[in-house]
Every structure is written in C-alpha cells, then in structure tokens.
Amino acid sequence: MDACEYLKPEVFTNVPGPRSKTLIKQLNEVQDSRRVIVFTDMEKSRGCYLVDADGNVLLDLFGQIASLPLGYNHPTLLEALKSPEFPSYFVQRPALAIFPPIQWYKVLKEALLSVAPKGLSEVFTFCSCGSVANENAFKAAFIWKASIIKGRNTPTEEELNSAIGNRQPGAPEMAILSFEKALHGRTLGALSTTHSKGIHKVDIPAFAWPIAPFPNLLFPLDKHRIQNEYEEEYCLQKIEYILQTSAITIAGVIVEPILSEGGDLIATPSFYCKLRQLAEFYQIAFIVDEVQTGCGSTGTFWAHEQWQLENPPDIVTFGKKMQVSGFYTKMEFRPPQPSRISNTWMGDPLRLLLCEKIIKEIESRQLLERVSNVGAFISLGLEQLSESYPETISNVRGLGTFLAFDSSTESIRDIILTKARNKGLLLGECGIKTVRLRPPLILQLREAKVFLELLSQVLKTISSNSD
Amino acid sequence: MDACEYLKPEVFTNVPGPRSKTLIKQLNEVQDSRRVIVFTDMEKSRGCYLVDADGNVLLDLFGQIASLPLGYNHPTLLEALKSPEFPSYFVQRPALAIFPPIQWYKVLKEALLSVAPKGLSEVFTFCSCGSVANENAFKAAFIWKASIIKGRNTPTEEELNSAIGNRQPGAPEMAILSFEKALHGRTLGALSTTHSKGIHKVDIPAFAWPIAPFPNLLFPLDKHRIQNEYEEEYCLQKIEYILQTSAITIAGVIVEPILSEGGDLIATPSFYCKLRQLAEFYQIAFIVDEVQTGCGSTGTFWAHEQWQLENPPDIVTFGKKMQVSGFYTKMEFRPPQPSRISNTWMGDPLRLLLCEKIIKEIESRQLLERVSNVGAFISLGLEQLSESYPETISNVRGLGTFLAFDSSTESIRDIILTKARNKGLLLGECGIKTVRLRPPLILQLREAKVFLELLSQVLKTISSNSD
Numbered sequence: 053m054d055a056c057e058y059l060k061p062e063v064f065t066n067v068p069g070p071r072s073k074t075l076i077k078q079l080n081e082v083q084d085s086r087r088v089i090v091f092t093d094m095e096k097s098r099g100c101y102l103v104d105a106d107g108n109v110l111l112d113l114f115g116q117i118a119s120l121p122l123g124y125n126h127p128t129l130l131e132a133l134k135s136p137e138f139p140s141y142f143v144q145r146p147a148l149a150i151f152p153p154i155q156w157y158k159v160l161k162e163a164l165l166s167v168a169p170k171g172l173s174e175v176f177t178f179c180s181c182g183s184v185a186n187e188n189a190f191k192a193a194f195i196w197k198a199s200i201i202k203g204r205n206t207p208t209e210e211e212l213n214s215a216i217g218n219r220q221p222g223a224p225e226m227a228i229l230s231f232e233k234a235l236h237g238r239t240l241g242a243l244s245t246t247h248s249k250g251i252h253k254v255d256i257p258a259f260a261w262p263i264a265p266f267p268n269l270l271f272p273l274d275k276h277r278i279q280n281e282y283e284e285e286y287c288l289q290k291i292e293y294i295l296q297t298s299a300i301t302i303a304g305v306i307v308e309p310i311l312s313e314g315g316d317l318i319a320t321p322s323f324y325c326k327l328r329q330l331a332e333f334y335q336i337a338f339i340v341d342e343v344q345t346g347c348g349s350t351g352t353f354w355a356h357e358q359w360q361l362e363n364p365p366d367i368v369t370f371g372k373k374m375q376v377s378g379f380y381t382k383m384e385f386r387p388p389q390p391s392r393i394s395n396t397w398m399g400d401p402l403r404l405l406l407c408e409k410i411i412k413e414i415e416s417r418q419l420l421e422r423v424s425n426v427g428a429f430i431s432l433g434l435e436q437l438s439e440s441y442p443e444t445i446s447n448v449r450g451l452g453t454f455l456a457f458d459s460s461t462e463s464i465r466d467i468i469l470t471k472a473r474n475k476g477l478l479l480g481e482c483g484i485k486t487v488r489l490r491p492p493l494i495l496q497l498r499e500a501k502v503f504l505e506l507l508s509q510v511l512k513t514i515s516s517n518s519d
Numbered sequence: 520m521d522a523c524e525y526l527k528p529e530v531f532t533n534v535p536g537p538r539s540k541t542l543i544k545q546l547n548e549v550q551d552s553r554r555v556i557v558f559t560d561m562e563k564s565r566g567c568y569l570v571d572a573d574g575n576v577l578l579d580l581f582g583q584i585a586s587l588p589l590g591y592n593h594p595t596l597l598e599a600l601k602s603p604e605f606p607s608y609f610v611q612r613p614a615l616a617i618f619p620p621i622q623w624y625k626v627l628k629e630a631l632l633s634v635a636p637k638g639l640s641e642v643f644t645f646c647s648c649g650s651v652a653n654e655n656a657f658k659a660a661f662i663w664k665a666s667i668i669k670g671r672n673t674p675t676e677e678e679l680n681s682a683i684g685n686r687q688p689g690a691p692e693m694a695i696l697s698f699e700k701a702l703h704g705r706t707l708g709a710l711s712t713t714h715s716k717g718i719h720k721v722d723i724p725a726f727a728w729p730i731a732p733f734p735n736l737l738f739p740l741d742k743h744r745i746q747n748e749y750e751e752e753y754c755l756q757k758i759e760y761i762l763q764t765s766a767i768t769i770a771g772v773i774v775e776p777i778l779s780e781g782g783d784l785i786a787t788p789s790f791y792c793k794l795r796q797l798a799e800f801y802q803i804a805f806i807v808d809e810v811q812t813g814c815g816s817t818g819t820f821w822a823h824e825q826w827q828l829e830n831p832p833d834i835v836t837f838g839k840k841m842q843v844s845g846f847y848t849k850m851e852f853r854p855p856q857p858s859r860i861s862n863t864w865m866g867d868p869l870r871l872l873l874c875e876k877i878i879k880e881i882e883s884r885q886l887l888e889r890v891s892n893v894g895a896f897i898s899l900g901l902e903q904l905s906e907s908y909p910e911t912i913s914n915v916r917g918l919g920t921f922l923a924f925d926s927s928t929e930s931i932r933d934i935i936l937t938k939a940r941n942k943g944l945l946l947g948e949c950g951i952k953t954v955r956l957r958p959p960l961i962l963q964l965r966e967a968k969v970f971l972e973l974l975s976q977v978l979k980t981i982s983s984n985s986d
Contacts, residue, residue, distance in 0.1 A: 075619075075621065075623075075624065078624050079619070079623065079624045079627075081640075082624070082627055082628070082632060082640060082641060082642055083627065083641065083642060083643070083644075084616075084853055084854075084857055084860075085619075086857035087616050087617055087857045087858055087861075088616065088617060088618070088619060089617050089618060090618060091618070091619055091620065091621045091623070092613055092618045092619065092620050092621065093620075093621055094604065094607035094608060094611070094613065094620045094621075094868075095603070095604065095607045097607075097611075102618065105621050116611065116612065116613055116614040116618060116863075116864075117614045117617070117863045118863075119612060119614065119863055119864065120611055124607075124610075124611055125606070125607055125610055125611070126610060129609075129610040129611075130606055130610055132609070132610070133606055133609065136562070137561065137562065139562075139592070139597055139600060140561035140562045140564075140591075140592055141561060142596075142599075142600065142869075142873070143591075143592060143593060143596040143597055143599070143873065144561070144564075144583065144587055144591055144592070144596075145583065145586060145587075145647075145842070146559055146561065146583055147583040147584045147586065149551075149554050149555065150554055150555060150556050150584070151555070151556060151557060151558070151559045151569065151583060152542075152546070152552075152555060152558055152559065153558065153559050153560075153561045154542065154558045154559065154560055154561075154572050156542075156546065156558070157542065157545050157546045157549070160546075160549055160550065161549070165549060173548075173549060174549060174550065175549055175550060176550070177550075178648070179646045179647045179648045180612075180646045180647070180864065180867070181645070181646045181648055181651055181862065181864075182862075182863065183651065183706070183862060184648055184650065184651060184706060187706040187707055188705075188706075190707070191705075191707075191723055194722050194723050194724065195722045195723070198722035199722075207717070207718070207721040207722070211717070211721050211722075212717025212718065212721055213717060215717045215720040215721040215722075215723070215725075216699075216714045216715075216716075216717045216720060217714070217730060218711055218714075218720075218725040218726065218727050218728060218730065219727070222717065222720065222721045222722075223720060223721075223723065223724060223725035223727075224722060224724060225724065226722075226724050227724070232683075237862070238655075238658075238860075238861065238862050239650070239651060239654040239655075239706045239707070239708055239709075240654055240657065240658075240706070240707055240708025240709075240711075240726075241706055241707025241708060242706075242707075244685055244707075247683045247684070247685075248683075249683075250674070250678070250679025250680060250682045250683045250689065251674070251679065251856055251858065251859060252858070252859065252861075253682040253683060253685075253689065253690060254674040254678050254679055254682040254689045254690075254859075255661050255662045255665035255666075255674070255678075255682075255689075255691060255693075256658055256661050256662070256682070256690065256691075257661065257690060257691060257692065257693050257694070257726060258682075258685040258690035259685065259707075259724060259726075260685050260686070260690075261685060263684060263685065371863075372863060375612070386551055387551075389718055390551055390553035390554045391554055391718065391719070392718060392719065392721075393551075393705075394554075394705065394719075395648065395649075395650060395704070395705050396583075396584045396585075396586055396649065396838075396839060397583075397586065397647065397648075400647070401561075402609075406609070406610065
C-alpha cells in the first residue's frame with residue numbers, strides 16, 4: 053500500500069492561491085521569498101500529492117527538488133518514529149567522530165553500507181548538504197593526490213606552517229576538473245566546479261580550475277548515433293588535452309551521471325567508461341556526484357551502475373533522497389592522519405534511521421523495477437507528445453523516472469510550467485528551456501497517466517494559442 | 520527540574536573501556552575511528568552526564584563539541600516530539616526556498632527571530648553545518664561589496680558569462696579577512712579563513728586571502744591591563760595596515776568572539792568595538808561567527824552583546840547548539856536577485872522545532888543567569904587551582920561557562936585530559952596546550968563542584984608525580 057489518499061489533482065484557485073500569496077508577502081519581511089511557488093501543508097500532503105496552503109492538491113513531480121524518495125507521509129517512514137533510539141537521536145546530536153552512539157556501526161551497515169556502490173567499502177557522512185559532501189570529496193582527492201606526487205604521507209613542518217597561512221607549498225595549487233553546465237554545490241569550493249547559471253556565481257571569487265565540455269547529445273539516441281559518437285569523442289579529446297596540458301595539477305574529475313541543473317544533459321555509458329579510463333591513466337580521482345541521481349530514480353540504486361565500469365569510481369557522493377549526505381570511497385582515500393576530513397557532527401543518526409527505512413522500502417517493494425516501468429511508460433508518452441507537438445516538446449531523455457524534455461524557448465517552457473501548475477501539476481525546470489521530472493519512487497502508472505493527460509491538455513492550449 | 524538522574528560520575532573501567540574499544544575497532548573497518556574517545560549510550564545519558572558503552576557515567580563538560588545546549592534527553596525537548604507538525608517534518612524535508620511549510624514564518628518568528636541580534640531583522644537558514652553558514656555569509660558580503668564597488672545591482676552579460684567559467688570580471692578577486700588561529704569551517708572557502716591547525720589545511724588549495732594577528736592577552740586581564748592594551752593596539756594597527764594596503768579587495772572581516780579551536784583566545788570589548796569601527800570606515804562587512812559562542816554559554820545569548828557595539832554587526836552566523844545553522848543580517852545584505860544564495864533545503868523545520876524549545880527553556884528557566892553564576896563559580900575555582908598548581912594551570916579565561924585554561928605543555932594537557940576522563944570527566948582541548956569547557960547551559964553548582972574536586976585530584980597526582 054502506498055500512502056496515497058488522493059487520486060488526482062484538485063485545484064480550487066490559481067497556483068499560488070490567495071493564502072500562499074499572503075504567506076509569501078509575510079515571509080518576505082524576514083527572508084527572501086521571491087522564489088516561493090506555494091506554501092505546503094506538510095501534514096495533509098500524501099503520496100505523490102502536495103497539498104498547498106489554499107487546499108489545492110498538486111501532483112508533485114518535482115519532489116522537493118528531487119529530495120523526496122517515497123512521497124509525502126509514507127506509512128513506513130512514519131514507523132521510524134517508533135524506533136527505540138528515535139527520541140534520543142532527535143533531542144541531541146552526537147559529535148560522531150568522537151562520541152558516536154553505540155548503534156553507529158550497525159546503523160551504517162544497515163543503511164548506507166547495504167547499498168554501497170561496488171568496490172567502495174568506506175563511508176564518510178555529513179549533515180545533509182550535497183555541497184559539503186562534494187567539498188569533502190575534493191579534500192580526499194587532494195590529500196590522496198598530494199601523497200602520490202610527494203611519495204610520502206606525512207606533511208613536513210614547512211608544509212603545515214605554510215598551509216596555516218594559505219601559502220604554498222602547504223596550500224598547493226591543485227584543481228578539480230569539472231564540466232560545463234555541471235552543478236556540484238554552492239559553497240566556494242563546490243561552486244568552482246559549478247557552471248550551470250551565471251547568477252549563481254557572479255561576484256563570488258572562484259578557484260581558476262579547468263572546465264571541460266560535456267557532450268550535448270541529440271535524442272532519441274539511436275536516431276542520432278553517429279553524430280552523438282562524434283560529439284562524445286570530441287569532448288573526450290578535449291578532456292585528455294586538458295589533462296595533458298593543464299598548468300595546474302589536477303587531483304580529480306567530478307561528474308554527474310545526468311547534469312541536472314544544467315539542463316538534464318546525459319551521455320552514454322561508453323563516454324563515462326572512457327572518462328573513467330582517462331582518470332585512471334592520468335592518476336586523478338574519479339568522483340561521481342550522485343547527490344541528485346542516487347537513491348533509485350534512474351531505475352538502479354546508483355545511476356553509475358548502468359555504465360558497467362570495469363574499475364569502480366574512486367568516490368561516489370550522495371545527499372538529497374538519502375536524507376544524509378556523504379561519500380563512499382576506497383580505503384586508499386582515507387586520509388593518512390585523522391581529523392583531516394572532519395567537522396562537528398559528521399552526520400546525523402536521526403536521518404540515518406530514515407535512510408535505513410527508505411532503503412528497505414525500496415528493496416521490499418521492488419521500487420527500482422517500478423521506477424523502470426513507470427519511467428518507460430512516461431518516456432513513451434512524452435515521445436508521443438513530442439510527435440504531436442514537435443514545436444513545443446523535443447529531446448525527450450533520461451533514465452527511469454529521472455526524465456526531461458526541452459521546449460522551444462525559455463518563455464514557452466515557463467508558460468508550460470505555469471499552465472501545468474494551474475492544472476495541478478508541479479514540474480521542475482533546468483537549463484534554459486528544459487522541463488525536468490523528479491517524482492518520488494512510489495509514482496504509479498495511474499499518476500503517470502494523469503500527468504500525461506494534463507500535460508497534453510497544456511500543450512494543446514499552447515499549440516492552439518500559437519496557431 | 521533538570522533531567523538529571525545521575526548525581527556524580529561513576530567509572531567502572533578505563534575510559535575508553537573494553538566495549539568502546541571493540542566498537543572502535545569494528546567501526547574502523549568502514550569509517551575512520553581513530554579520534555573516537557568513547558561510544559555513547561544515547562538513551563541512558565541524562566542531563567550533564569554521558570553514559571558510555573561500558574556503562575561509565577561521565578560528567579560531560581565538552582558537550583559534543585559545544586553543540587549540546589540543554590544536556591542529554593532533556594524533558595522539555597522531548598516534548599517537541601509531541602508537536603503536531605513533528606511527524607510530517609521528520610518524514611520529508613521541504614525545499615524551503617520554493618515550497619516552505621505553512622508554519623514556516625511562524626516557526627522563524629518564534630524560534631530564530633525571537634533571539635535575533637539587535638539590528639538584524641533578516642535570517643538565512645541552512646541545514647546544520649557552521650561551515651555552510653559562514654560560506655554563505657561570505658557570499659552575502661561579496662555580493663554586497665561588489666554592488667558598492669560597481670555602483671549597480673545588476674550583473675552584465677560579460678560578468679555572468681565569465682563567472683560561469685571561473686574567470687574575471689564575473690568571478691572577482693575578492694577576499695575575506697580572517698584572524699590567525701581562527702576556525703570558521705572546513706569547506707574550501709571557510710577553510711581559507713581557518714588557521715588553527717596545519718593538519719586541517721595541508722594539501723588543500725586555499726584562497727590567498729589576508730590574515731591578521733589576533734591579540735594574545737594575558738590573564739587575569741586586570742593584572743596585565745597595560746600590556747594587553749598594547750597588544751590589542753598593535754593588532755588593530757596591523758589590521759588597518761592590511762585594509763589600507765591589500766592588493767586584493769577585502770569584502771568582509773570574520774571573527775569569533777572567542778577563538779575556540781585556536782586556543783580560546785579572547786580580546787576585550789574595546790578591541791571588538793574598534794574592529795567594528797574599522798570595518799565600517801573601510802566599508803567591509805563585519806561578520807561575527809557565533810557558531811560556537813552563540814546560544815547562551817557566555818552568559819548572554821550572543822557573546823557579541825557584551826561588546827556593546829554602537830553599530831551592530833552586519834552578519835552574525837550561528838550553528839551547533841542552535842541545531843540549525845544560518846546567519847542573521849540586515850536587509851541591505853539580501854542579494855538583489857533571488858537564488859544567488861540558495862541550496863536544496865535551505866534549513867530544516869524539524870530542527871527549528873527543537874531550536875524553539877531550546878530558546879524558550881533558556882528564557883523560562885533563566886539559564887543565562889545560571890550560566891553567569893555557575894561560570895563565575897568555576898572561574899574562581901580554577902583561579903584557586905591555578906594558585907595552587909601554577910606550573911600546571913594558568914591563564915584561566917572565558918565568559919559564562921565558556922571557560923578555558925592553559926597547562927604547561929601539550930603533553931601535560933593531554934595527561935590532564937586522560938586522567939580526568941578516567942575519573943569520569945569529559946573535557947575538551949584546543950590550541951596547543953589549552954583545556955576548554957563547553958558544558959550544557961543546565962550545568963549546576965553541584966556539578967561544578969564535582970568538576971573542581973576531580974580536577975583538583977588530577978592536578979595533585981600530576982604535581983606529586985613531577986616532584
């Protein structure tokens with residue numbers, strides 16, 4: 053049973069309605085509310101349906117920016133409230149690196165390590181912020197690379213003292229290679245690998261790290277195979293050129309399996325396998341950012357499983373749907389001295405209780421299979437809409453229910469989003485003219501049909517308007 | 520009533536005991552456990568007493584690295600579990616910038632804004648990581664400073680495009696000025712303002728931002744008044760020299776009211792007032808990092824209240840005991856365009872429920888007054904011990920129960936910590952040879968007496984050993 057009391061969207065007002073608008077205005081007195089779409093009734097929301105402040109029941113295919121694994125108020129997750137550890141994990145937080153709870157190893161084993169990517173046996177946990185996971189993954193890569201370059205594990209006094217002062221040799225010139233249109237977070241290190249939107253970065257200092265082009269493929273893939281192969285080859289050559297010629301030492305490369313914020317750009321498994329080989333050959337850490345793609349929505353628990361890599365990634369970062377953030381890695385990426393990667397809490401046992409329930413629910417309900425099936429159904433439906441409205445919807449792409457399509461322009465995309473919202477559909481945006489779907493894993497065929505039907509109505513009005 | 524079932528420490532084994540040692544070894548298979556002191560029985564711990572895996576009852580004066588506001592399993596906090604919103608805030612997290620819960624403004628008002636520092640009406644919330652609070656405070660400062668320099672609020676196309684590529688002019692050369700021995704976090708931007716320990720920074724790239732000396736005062740302050748005034752004046756001159764001559768534009772200065780990790784360094788209110796004046800004169804943001812000092816343990820809710828500034832700080836960051844992290848600021852520091860300071864969740868309503876209860880408990884039980892009284896009692900006791908054992912303990916200093924003292928050497932300090940632990944006292948370390956206290960705000964005279972008595976026993980054994 054899925055916790056779903058609603059069978060279809062019900063919209064009583066424009067979205068946002070008058071109550072949300074009042075709350076937006078009120079909130080703006082103390083906190084920037086310019087991006088708020090609606091206020092959420094967290095208690096009344098159920099399954100894939102978000103209930104807003106005006107009582108509108110909205111089919112939520114954006115899932116709190118891809119962070120909602122099992123929909124709203126899922127009964128299995130509510131059971132976590134009954135765990136005996138629950139109250140004590142809520143009212144105080146342990147500094148996990150120094151005073152972890154007795155159950156910590158068990159919780160790690162049953163939650164995070166039960167889904168550890170193949171080949172990665174070590175796990176670092178942080179609070180819940182993907183940026184922090186990626187920043188610490190970079191640190192692991194820098195420390196690992198430095199010890200390879202120097203041929204020793206122990207820093208010298210000169211290195212320690214110069215590092216304190218932000219000076220070389222202790223604070224080295226090293227870089228993480230990232231991709232155009234990537235998003236790996238918004239703190240200053242992560243932001244230096246983020247290239248999705250200028251407004252996210254302007255006026256903020258950045259490390260002058262190199263940036264490689266990411267393949268811009270045409271969809272459906274099989275119709276454009278030769279062009280796409282050429283595009284991927286071109287990007288790989290550019291990447292290798294950077295690795296060969298970079299003036300600054302590159303310690304690692306970070307890549308999302310689907311570049312989400314940048315417009316749901318996706319490459320073929322062959323591209324990622326070759327990228328992994330390049331990383332191995334040039335001895336740089338291969339970091340896969342699964343903050344958004346992880347936890348099942350591509351049809352496998354981790355999207356990179358679908359690449360069938362011979363050599364696993366060196367680091368896989370996670371966050372969002374997992375409820376905690378962190379990264380998996382290999383023992384050789386554990387820093388040689390303790391406390392080099394650390395902070396106060398180093399994770400959150402309370403959220404790990406939830407993570408464990410989520411993982412078990414995904415397994416016991418075979419939700420990955422469902423995601424694949426429902427995703428294939430939606431994908432097909434979108435393809436058909438793309439044939440009916442080729443001007444308005446194109447480049448249908450994605451894996452599982454992690455799907456996207458382009459519209460013709462930014463303004464048409466925004467009209468689609470607004471009209472869909474007023475029909476009771478919450479969709480996401482990304483890139484310049486892309487619509488993205490990030491539904492919970494519990495999405496069923498019934499809801500997929502509702503989505504396609506409503507989207508079809510929206511496209512029809514847009515198409516008839518433009519006639 | 521305080522949730523305290525234990526009246527004194529009870530130690531049955533060495534600390535860590537055999538069970539903790541087994542768990543440390545087991546955890547080390549999957550996560551670096553080299554810094555673990557003991558495993559915690561989160562359910563049995565009560566009040567100021569941490570119960571460890573071996574059943575030892577330890578008086579915890581370190582408070583999970585200063586992050587435990589009201590001790591363990593406080594009954595008032597357990598009441599937060601009964602809030603009607605509780606289950607729905609636990610099982611899903613809203614993306615607060617886009618779909619905040621209906622109660623969000625009310626929660627902000629009753630929790631964070633009820634203790635907003637004077638003059639600061641705007642609040643940004645993040646998950647729970649002090650680093651992220653500080654990194655985003657830096658971003659607010661950079662954006663504010665850039666608009667002052669440029670005389671306009673709207674970025675140009677050239678700026679937006681170059682920022683995406685980590686290039687000037689969009690990604691400007693700008694800096695945050697920080698202090699020697701400061702700690703503001705461990706992500707790459709925050710780490711560039713952190714200078715407490717070389718091992719935290721070595722092999723990690725840093726922004727080459729300027730660093731100023733922080734006054735190294737002698738205690739008790741009144742006995743060394745003239746020397747201390749000279750020291751503070753010297754540092755202020757150095758700071759002004761940096762502000763006048765820096766080749767890189769400085770957007771802000773960040774300072775802790777007590778530089779904790781660096782060795783509990785503290786300056787007089789006069790120093791901070793003059794620093795604030797310099798920031799105002801040179802038009803740079805004055806950022807006060809209250810991640811560790813905030814939430815009452817210095818005897819005022821915010822430590823900077825004790826400076827009696829004429830012009831409030833521009834930004835005050837918080838975390839740890841508050842359960843959520845973020846910063847307070849003035850409306851002029853809200854970025855002109857939305858989404859320039861953002862991430863997926865932008866805070867955590869669940870932890871804000873707890874924050875609200877903590878704040879109300881502090882108020883209704885007059886805990887700030889208690890902290891001042893108990894702190895004064897401990898401070899006096901430490902002074903007396905310092906007179907009895909001048910070789911082993913000196914420079915007693917601090918505010919409220921946020922107290923510290925130096926021992927003669929690093930190894931003597933570590934012996935004190937180990938011996939204290941085996942007597943049932945958990946104390947913190949910082950700097951090179953400093954012991955720091957970060958007890959919960961509920962600490963009572965009874966527990967303070969226990970601490971002083973046990974510390975006295977420890978000092979006696981050390982002193983008799985060295986005879």
